[in-house]
Amino acid sequence: MNLDQIQALISANAERYAKKHGVTIDREFLFLKLMEESGELAEAMLIHEGQCRTRKKVDQAEAKLQLENELADVLGTVLLMASVFDVDVLSALDRKTLQKGKKYLEEQGK
Numbered sequence: 665m666n667l668d669q670i671q672a673l674i675s676a677n678a679e680r681y682a683k684k685h686g687v688t689i690d691r692e693f694l695f696l697k698l699m700e701e702s703g704e705l706a707e708a709m710l711i712h713e714g715q716c717r718t719r720k721k722v723d724q725a726e727a728k729l730q731l732e733n734e735l736a737d738v739l740g741t742v743l744l745m746a747s748v749f750d751v752d753v754l755s756a757l758d759r760k761t762l763q764k765g766k767k768y769l770e771e772q773g774k
């Protein structure tokens with residue numbers, strides 16, 4: 665599956681979510697959702713690292729699943745934002761990070 669296909673499915677899921685919950689998924693909503701999901705990721709990280717309240721502690725497999733789920737929520741929200749803002753996120757990632765990584769590897773002889 666390529667990124668366009670992934671973003672199309674994320675958009676379809678967002679449409680389903682909007683209909684189910686009666687919300688409008690616009691730019692403001694997406695920004696606030698990203699903040700919400702970032703908070704959930706922070707909580708999942710704290711639980712995963714055992715740095716949470718006793719009542720929130722779960723076994724390591726459940727903690728890893730929660731961390732995976734919240735990372736997916738953040739990534740999905742970012743990819744939906746890229747679609748809504750008509751941003752070619754792969755090009756931006758290449759420009760901002762991948763090229764620098766390639767250059768670094770070349771400099772290190774790797």
Ligand SMILES: [Mg+2]
Nearest residue numbers: 701704734737
């Ligand atoms: Mg979440």
